[in-house]
Amino acid sequence: MKLHELGMLAGMSFRNLGRHRVKTVITVIAVAVSVTLYIFMDGWLLGMTLESERNIVAYETGAAKIQTQAYFDKKDDLPMYESFGNWEPLARVLEDAGYDSAPRFEFTGTLHAANGSAPVLCTGVDVTRERRLLRYPDYLDSGRFPAAGAYEIALGMLTADKLGLAVPRRMDAEKFDRFIETIAPDPSDAARIRGLYEARDPANGKKRPFSGDGDTPRKPLVYLKADAEQSDIEYIWDRMGSAGLLDVRIFTTIDIKALPERIDASRFTEDILPRFSSGDRGLLETVYEADPVLGDYFLVETGTDTAEKALALLLASDYTGAVRHVNQLIPATVTGVVNSPNPKNNANTVYMPLDALQDSAGLQLGGAVTELIIRRNDANDASLPGEFESPEAIRSVFEESSVPLPDDLVVKGWQDYVKDYLSASASDRISTRVMIFMLFLLSFLGISNTMLMAILERTKEIGMLRALGMTDSQVLFVYALEASFIGMIGGFVGVVLGCLINIPMVTIGIDYSAMTEALSGDIGYRVAAFFRSAWNVPVIIGTFFAATLVSGVMAVLPARRALRMPVTESLRFE
Structure with a gap:
């Protein structure tokens, strides 16, 4: 078709909108509502996801962590015996390269207070470094953050309320x-x-x-x-x-790597030795000898390189007998209650000074830590970690320095520690978008129905146009373009309304603190109070064009159906 023909047909399509005002308005409203709802829900889900991810980094994990590979492989079990020491040189290298770092030691325990007890996840922290890297120490409902070297703890708000360790509301x-x-x-x-x-x-x-x-x-x-x-x-x-x-006690178990003094004969010969090569079996048989009377195997060599290698072999094979468990009771005083934007900090969490855990009254750590968390010192909390905070970038810092990263240590990004959450969040977004898309589709089925009714009512008109010389393709173009105009107008109105609704949702949000409190802070997202939306410009633009395109496509089928009727029958149609 020539340009002037396109202009004539487009003008005819546009004038048809005014000839059938009621149907046009109803269909425009249906499209606008669908577009508005889709933009709102997409921005809502994106905002909650981004806010949750920012809270994970800013309040929970940092951008990356350094741990032993053995600890990372068993991280869900919190194997404190897979810790590492001499972290200070690593921290100095990172500091020279523009990174903040903070050592931590995580362990589980039971917190006993006057009003009851509760299981807790305890984290020993370097008070100064922790405050520089993560933000939760600044969010205290009452009290203060523990002082370095003191047997003091900061406790999550939910557990504090449960045990009567917070100012009662x-x-x-x-x-x-x-x-x-x-x-x-x-x-x-x-x-x-x-x-x-x-x-x-x-x-x-x-x-x-x-x-x-x-x-x-x-x-x-x-x-x-x-x-x-x-x-x-x-x-x-x-x-x-x-x-x-506010005086409490933490009951925990210290895991210590040590060769067992005695191993049952059948366990040693039938379970342990078959796991290893002949050379490793010989090493174990050097460290352990069978008692001629009892038959069991007893440890005969300690404090040597051979004994250390034997211990490493048993640990690598996940032999539980190579870890001794020592019960410990740590007295402490609650000095603060954490109530941060990340509900993970507010749950069954305990933070206490790392240096207070070093001696025999603590965990007997001897300078060991389970992780070194890392963040750029110029990082913006409003942004997720970028290229310079990736594990690859951090590893390159050590490769270019005079202090290489030990072979048993690995650098892992923050996503590696919240894979379950990220998977669940992605599934939730997909399922919600599918439901919204179905609503979106229903509105366009309404367009198809409207166009079908309009075309049936104008069958005689279509026959007259064809009798006057318009081709089937021109008639089809007119009605498809008419539907596209409806979709365009509805899409534009929907985009405007969606953006207007999204403005206060982005800047202010909705306070869900009452709901999160009722659900004990577990609502599936790392957001404790205010839920805010986000701007998803590609989706906003794409939704407008989708509304226009799909509306036009939906008009093709009823128009083609009318065009299959002979011209003479169309002129007689009532």
């Missing part, structure tokens, strides 16, 4: 009275604390200050007032500390 009246008696025996202190709370009657939802004089609502719950200032919270916290409510 809510409790029943009877517990509240006991709480006041414990932390404020002085009447003036008790009156000040009571004034910070209010009782709510579950029967009618009314609020009133908690007077403690017996004039309380029926079965009340006592809540900390919304206007309580941080200084008031710190005052209650200090009173709790003075009353000894």
Whole structure:
């Protein structure tokens, strides 16, 4: 078709929109709603994903970690015996290259407090380095971060609430009275604390200050007032500390690599030796000898290179007898409660100074750490780690320095530690987009239905156009272009509405803190309070063009159906 013909046909298609205003408006609204919803949901999912990933890096893992390969292979088990020492030279090399690094030691335990106990994930941290690299130490609901060298801990908000180690936000009246008696025996202190709370009657939802004089609502719950200032919270916290409510103990097990003193004969000959080559079997038989009376194998050589090699062989074969377990009870005081934007920090987590764990009263570490976390010192928390924070870039730093990375150590990126989360997040995005796409498709089926009705109503008109000399391709082009105009208008309106809705969602977001609290912080994303959207420009542009294109395609089938009718029958069609 020539250019002037295209212009004439396009004008005819555009005028048809005004001839059938009701159908046009209804279809435009359907397309606009679908486009708006798709843009909103895509930006919402992208925003939650990006925010979660940023929170993982900024509050949890850093950009990368250095660990032993053996530890990384068993990282879900937290094998503290696969730790490494002499990390300071590595940290100096990284610092010279523009990287911050922080040593850590992770272990599990049970936290015992006056009001109960809970399993916890404990992390020994270098207080100064940790604060420089990660952001969670700045998010304390109350108290302060532990001091270096002290048996002090910072505890996640959820566990602190469960064990009564946080300033209570809510409790029943009877517990509240006991709480006041414990932390404020002085009447003036008790009156000040009571004034910070209010009782709510579950029967009618009314609020009133908690007077403690017996004039309380029926079965009340006592809540900390919304206007309580941080200084008031710190005052209650200090009173709790003075009353000894923040003293806790951590029960854990120290894993120590050591050759077992005795191995059962059948275990040694039938299970252990067959795992190794003849040379390695000879080495083990040098370190262990069979007792002629008991028959079992006893350790006869210690402190030598041969004994160290034998220990390495047993550990490599995952022989559990090469790890000794020593129970340890660590006394500590809770000095702060962590309430960060990452719910992982707020769960069953404990942070304590790494140097306090070194001696016999701690974990007997002897300078060992399980990981060295890394981040560029000029990194922006709003951005995910880039090329310069990749494992390859960090490895190249050591290759170019005078301090090479030991052979048993590896550098892994942050994604390697949250693969399960990333997989679940990707699956969630796909399933949600499929559902939105189905809604998107339904709207275009509506376009097809609208065009079918419009074409059936204009069958006589189509016959007249064909009788006047218009070819089938020209008629098909007119109606496909008409539907494309509808899709274009609806797509434009949908894009505008989607962007207008997305603006406050990006800048402000929605506060989901009540829901995350009700679900104990586990909502599937590493976001604790505000959910914000993100701008996905390719999707916004692509959705507009998709609405235009698909609308035109949807009109082809009904138009072709009408064109199969002979011209004479079309002119007689009623």
